[in-house]
Amino acid sequence: MSEPAPASTATEQGAALLDFSDVQLTYPGGTTALSGVDLKVRRGEFVSVVGPSGCGKSTLLRIASGLETVTSGDAHVATDHVGYVFQDATLLPWRTVRQNVELLAELRDHGRADRREAAQKAIDMVGLTGFEDHLPRQLSGGMRMRVSLARSLVMDPELFLFDEPFGALDEITREYLNDELLRLFAERSFAGLFITHSVSEAVYLSTKVVVMSGRPGKVVGSFDIPWDMPRDPEIRYTAEYAALVGEVSHALREGHDS
Amino acid sequence: MSAPEPTAAATLRLPIRGGVQYWAPPLTVAGLIIGLWYFVSYVFLDPSRSYLLPPPHEVIAAYWDPAFGPDMFEALWNTAIVALTGLAIAIVLGVSWAITMNQAAWVERSLYPYAVILQTIPILALVPLIGFWFGFDFTARVIVTILIALFPMVSNTLFGLKSVEQGHRELFILQRASQWTILRKLQFPAALPAIFTGMRISAGLAVVGAIVGDFFFQRGTRGIGGLISLYQARLNAEPLFASILLASVFGVIVFWFFGWLATRMIGRWHGPI
Ligand SMILES: Nc1ncnc2c1ncn2[C@@H]1O[C@H](COP(=O)(O)OP(=O)(O)O)[C@@H](O)[C@H]1O
Ligand SMILES: [Mg+2]
Numbered sequence: 361m362s363e364p365a366p367a368s369t370a371t372e373q374g375a376a377l378l379d380f381s382d383v384q385l386t387y388p389g390g391t392t393a394l395s396g397v398d399l400k401v402r403r404g405e406f407v408s409v410v411g412p413s414g415c416g417k418s419t420l421l422r423i424a425s426g427l428e429t430v431t432s433g434d435a436h437v438a439t440d441h442v443g444y445v446f447q448d449a450t451l452l453p454w455r456t457v458r459q460n461v462e463l464l465a466e467l468r469d470h471g472r473a474d475r476r477e478a479a480q481k482a483i484d485m486v487g488l489t490g491f492e493d494h495l496p497r498q499l500s501g502g503m504r505m506r507v508s509l510a511r512s513l514v515m516d517p518e519l520f521l522f523d524e525p526f527g528a529l530d531e532i533t534r535e536y537l538n539d540e541l542l543r544l545f546a547e548r549s550f551a552g553l554f555i556t557h558s559v560s561e562a563v564y565l566s567t568k569v570v571v572m573s574g575r576p577g578k579v580v581g582s583f584d585i586p587w588d589m590p591r592d593p594e595i596r597y598t599a600e601y602a603a604l605v606g607e608v609s610h611a612l613r614e615g616h617d618s
Numbered sequence: 619m620s621a622p623e624p625t626a627a628a629t630l631r632l633p634i635r636g637g638v639q640y641w642a643p644p645l646t647v648a649g650l651i652i653g654l655w656y657f658v659s660y661v662f663l664d665p666s667r668s669y670l671l672p673p674p675h676e677v678i679a680a681y682w683d684p685a686f687g688p689d690m691f692e693a694l695w696n697t698a699i700v701a702l703t704g705l706a707i708a709i710v711l712g713v714s715w716a717i718t719m720n721q722a723a724w725v726e727r728s729l730y731p732y733a734v735i736l737q738t739i740p741i742l743a744l745v746p747l748i749g750f751w752f753g754f755d756f757t758a759r760v761i762v763t764i765l766i767a768l769f770p771m772v773s774n775t776l777f778g779l780k781s782v783e784q785g786h787r788e789l790f791i792l793q794r795a796s797q798w799t800i801l802r803k804l805q806f807p808a809a810l811p812a813i814f815t816g817m818r819i820s821a822g823l824a825v826v827g828a829i830v831g832d833f834f835f836q837r838g839t840r841g842i843g844g845l846i847s848l849y850q851a852r853l854n855a856e857p858l859f860a861s862i863l864l865a866s867v868f869g870v871i872v873f874w875f876f877g878w879l880a881t882r883m884i885g886r887w888h889g890p891i
Contacts, residue, residue: 450783467803
């Protein structure tokens with residue numbers, strides 16, 4: 361990955377925390393997952409990415425987090441505070457909720473008292489107060505995902521990456537967690553990059569929705585979402601919302617066919 | 619860190635082990651085996667050949683026979699010490715060996731073949747040799763026990779260390795955790811269920827190993843294996859069967875103990891082993 365930009369530009373309002381230009385990634389096996397991808401995520405933006413499965417969405421996040429290195433092009437990430445929520449909750453089954461939420465801070469050698477306090481705050485924030493000493497196997501899928509969210513929140517990320525975090529959850533839980541995420545986004549001013557296969561989720565959550573084509577993935581459409589944050593859940597039942605979902609779906613289908 | 623919360627303990631209660639439902643099937647099987655045993659002793663075998671399988675109560679009576687009982691329990695005690703010493707060493711050695719191999723692919727390539735050889739080598743053929751090298755007493759018997767019990771510890775631990783999910787590993791890598799931290803906080807805890815499974819298998823094998831040791835080494839302190847071969851030579855059927863039974867019961871107890879230990883240590887998050 362490339363050098364982080366100087367701190368002064370990074371902390372400026374509206375500066376791009378993530379800046380990909382002409383990114384290409386070919387895996388060792390020879391699969392080219394991404395080709396010619398341009399993507400920016402600024403502070404205060406919540407960008408969702410939709411695209412057919414296998415088009416390199418996860419690869420995008422793996423590059424942003426530093427787990428993969430681009431084959432060519434530039435991938436700038438202007439912060440060290442990157443949160444990454446995987447598709448699975450990836451909780452350690454032998455740790456309690458509290459111990460799981462403290463994990464990342466513990467690995468970064470944060471002081472015991474500090475991480476305890478930060479963990480409690482994060483647990484309260486995702487609505488798991490009272491479940492601190494439960495083990496993952498005692499929780500529902502939605503609760504586990506919230507623990508995973510809290511685990512990243514402890515690190516107070518500036519750039520938050522989400523890889524289809526609610527894909528495995530039922531509709532009600534997903535809508536509920538969507539609203540929680542929006543509330544968190546309003547409270548903490550992180551920049552978000554959110555992968556999903558649900559167009560309506562993307563439109564509801566984001567300030568911008570990006571559509572990718574099939575493999576090798578590239579950006580084929582970008583839609584600004586007009587409503588203010590935090591969002592009124594009722595917008596989901598408006599005609600404008602339906603129209604936007606329709607437009608994005610249409611672009612998705614075209615990208616898929618091309 | 620923190621004490622277990624009562625709610626967590628309550629929701630994790632294991633299947634009830636007191637009920638008739640739980641004990642009826644194994645007791646029925648035990649009854650059938652004893653029934654079959656009586657049938658063979660009294661009906662199937664000619665009275666002149668009853669020494670081939672004396673009836674259960676006569677075998678059990680041997681434990682109270684002053685001529686046999688004290689000898690048997692003393693011999694079992696000697697064997698138990700050998701088995702448990704050998705097992706303890708096999709556990710420490712096996713886990714260390716696996717952790718060493720886990721450090722790098724080339725280390726594993728270099729060391730794994732020897733773990734496999736442990737498994738394939740005809741240990742019975744080696745036993746007399748070990749006697750010549752290390753004497754016929756405690757040390758030699760412990761070594762035989764280790765040789766027999768080591769492999770499951772090595773292979774299970776290695777399997778456990780490698781069972782870590784990619785997502786978990788990346789979670790640690792993203793925080794730039796060192797290999798040592800990953801071993802301590804991720805791989806080792808993740809390997810515990812496999813390690814306990816290995817311990818259970820090795821425990822059974824350690825008992826077999828200790829018995830094989832003193833079965834072959836007639837010199838030195840007498841263990842239950844030595845006693846078995848003595849009774850065999852003298853055609854003392856009742857104490858022979860009684861000591862075989864005693865050795866098996868000891869093996870079962872050790873096996874159960876490790877199951878119990880595993881459930882106690884990791885049952886809360888992993889469920890019973
Ligand atoms: N580690 C890897 N090695 C080789 N190919 C991979 C690897 N990870 C992903 N791929 C391939 O790259 C493509 C994009 O994968 P991914 O980014 O996971 O897609 P998405 O998340 O959009 O479903 C797929 O064809 C996948 O098979
Ligand atoms: Mg994916």
